[in-house]
Amino acid sequence: MSSGTTRTESSERESAELIADLVSDARDAMAEIADYDQRQADRLARAVGWAVYEEERCRELSELAVETTGLGDVEDKYRKKRRKIPGVLDDLLGEPTVGVIETDPERNLTEIAKPVGVVGAVVPSTNPGATPTILTMMALNSRNAIILSPSPRGRAVCEWVVEHVHEQLDRIGAPQDLVQMVTPPVSKAKTYELMDQVDLLQVTGSKDNVRAGQESGTPNYCVGEGNPVSIVDETADVAAAAERIATSKSFDNGTSCSSEGNAVVVDAVYEETVAALEAEGGYLCDDTERSKLREALFPDGHGSLNADALASEPSELAALADIEAPAARRADFLMTEGRGTGPEYPLSGEKITTVLNVFRVPDVDAAFELTRDVLDYEGAGHSAGIHTSDPERATRAGEEIDVARLLVNQTHSFSNGGHYANGLGSTLSEGGGTWGGNQLDENVTFEQFYQTTTVTRPIEGATPPDAAALFDPYPDA
Template sequence: MTIAPAETRERRSEDGRSTEGPDETKAMVAAVVGRARVAQESFAEASQERTDEAVRALAWSLYKPEHAREVAELAVIDTGLGNVADKITKKQRKTFGTLRDLLRGKSVGIIEEDREKGIVKYAKPMGVIGAVTPSTNPGATPVNKAMMAIKGRNAIVIAPSPLGYRTTARAVEFMRAELARIGLPQDLVQILPEPVTKDATQALMGAVDLVVVTGSQDNVRRAYSSGTPAIGVGAGNVPVIIDESADLDEAARKICASKIFDNSTSCSSENAVVIVDAVYDQAIAALERAGGYLCDVAEKERIVGTLWRNGKLNRDLIARDAPILAEAFSLSPGARDAAFFMVEESGIGKAYPLSGEKLALVLAVYRARDFADAKETVRRILDHQGRGHSLGIHTRDMDHARELAEDLDVVRVLVNFAHTFGNGGGFDSGLGFTLSMGCGSWQKNSISWNLSYRDFLNITHLVTVIPEDRPSEEELFGPHWARYGH
């Protein structure tokens, strides 16, 4: 396969429009989807065993060490985001965990039976899935979605970020080769031809049976307005509280490990830490021992002025290594060996860019009077950006954690986690492995859970007669009558 260099591909599609006419674009997409439909129809009656064999094949296509390394190296070359070692870890960890979850689930035939209600549920394929994937995970996300789609006996067509096209295309090649090796149609997994434009992606959204979007909120909104059932996920901007009961060194170690993973490309990476006043100085010291560098006021100004340009994140500095940032921000020699950079902030909102998602090794630090103040600070941060997504707390007081879960509008509250390693599924987390996390109606998402294979199934309900379940009028209306009369 001959693939244009990244800079050429970016120029060809930088305006987001197709160089072809609308009819040619639609014809191209129709041909790809047509091949997917033929492949899916031949796979639709597969047994659970055969389906799981296909899922294993896709997982191995990326988990295989030499493939994981090749795709990781290509992703860094193509996008300039993250680092190779962590991308290898991400690809293998997410693929392994997702495979674990998928092999434990049933997606063929009867998947659930409720004898008391007389209902039996049968799983059916949806058909052809259209998947829009981001430049931050151009290898892992396409494979993750393909595994879930195939678990439902669907076919999938991927529309990748133009910046990560070559990486995604290589991952698709690996998946197709593994499908062929086990005797299944390669066209169960396809990628849109280059250049992937807005017109082509929109045409794909209109031609498939389900759209699943991870990436820009523009793509998410366009998917929901495409006329096709769609699942989109929201933006991250994770705040984490350290309260007075926390194990400070353990909290700092976890925050560092999570913050620096793949240079903060994950939407689940901590963007702000809110520390209660009683342990503020001790927590900062613990974060410094873990690898953080606390910037002074002048350095803060340089970071804000450099990391953002005209109100937008500087594409040349996001997800870059710490030494590159230290030099770009003109930080003092003491910062040169730091793993990440802490910047004290008190403001929240558009006028305070540090309060938003940074996609960089920069952590905003807020000082709170007490837990109640910390909770309010987190609420304000999420209302500004990231509402619905997730938050974390380091504490020994589970009442604090339960209060956050009860009062704040997020799908996930993680307690004593390295957030990146628990939010999208973990071996010590009960959340399912995924690279796509729903944020509920708070971010206009259709799901408020981690995307799973169940989202790629149609369900038929077989309903049989049960003993009549009809309460009396008194049982239902009695409390109303007693209080307000008939």
């Protein structure tokens, strides 16, 4: 190495060259499928999905994910993939993503779908198998190629996914380089180069990676941070609400950003709701235990979660916090009483683990206000939910709380990313709109992975608009 070349510069140049080679191979693979019709494009999505959905492989991958990352629960990861993959296929099969996808005879417009190009996907360790599978299904269904960049903890899982996807691509005669992974060892330099060199970027994961993706200058569908807030009002079916919240909070040890971090309960049903949550496996920490748990989760005193607490079993969290109560060690999730919001109250922020912060408020007006405060601190635009039997109350929540998704009487971790019973697109990546600093205020679905050419033809007999009629009665009114 010459005296004028630093080790960092050499590493950056090497990373740039490695990524450039992957992108070049991806473009060559896309050229091979450029003439695929819709049937062939759908077959690509099915092949990717089957690589992971098949029962034995799905279980093997789920076991590998927990073994290598130390995060989550095997059975829940298995069920997640077996639920999400068919959900994605159900969304995209039968929907046009190739060629002419829409015609508008009245306006003489024709929409022709085309690939977005080489997609880069940064994959979190919390969903190291499901997220790359789903994004790859969506990308290939519009004849794109995709390059995956896993977290260091998720590298082995991503390698497994790519290997088995390649087997299925071979089976249908499609080029393997449609799906690639950043060459190990995983590094930030390679990930950031990927962000710069691809045509479209999707980042799901840490706030640092999301921020880097959004600042890369590459068109992107990066997602927001923050767990949902669930409101329980005085009209709610408390037992049903508690069952939904408990199921969501404990599923896969809270790895999903769609699992509630906070619940806001009106005073009239607070005691009943806490009791119902305890009956569903929750353990409410006393003041001393709450302080211990806060210190264990946030040892630096603010909102940076201790890596040892990430997606951990409640028994592990109790041990980490030196909480000796047997009931805490047996619980499905731990609960703390909400005291405030903001940096001085890190329990009110995002917690990718099995801890639910529960606030008591006098009425629904206070519930809406506190929910906004929580989201302003961490989770702007992400999502929220309300458990209520009042339809107008649910609509009002949607009007007054600025989130991309407002779920009514649903299990958040199952439904926020799409569910056959709610109409949202199936995904594990959700945009938070401009509230969350994102370009997208929807679920990231197959629709984000094609772009269109609009063919416009003259409209026979068209007349210009009547400006006088359009402005009437302004300015005299």
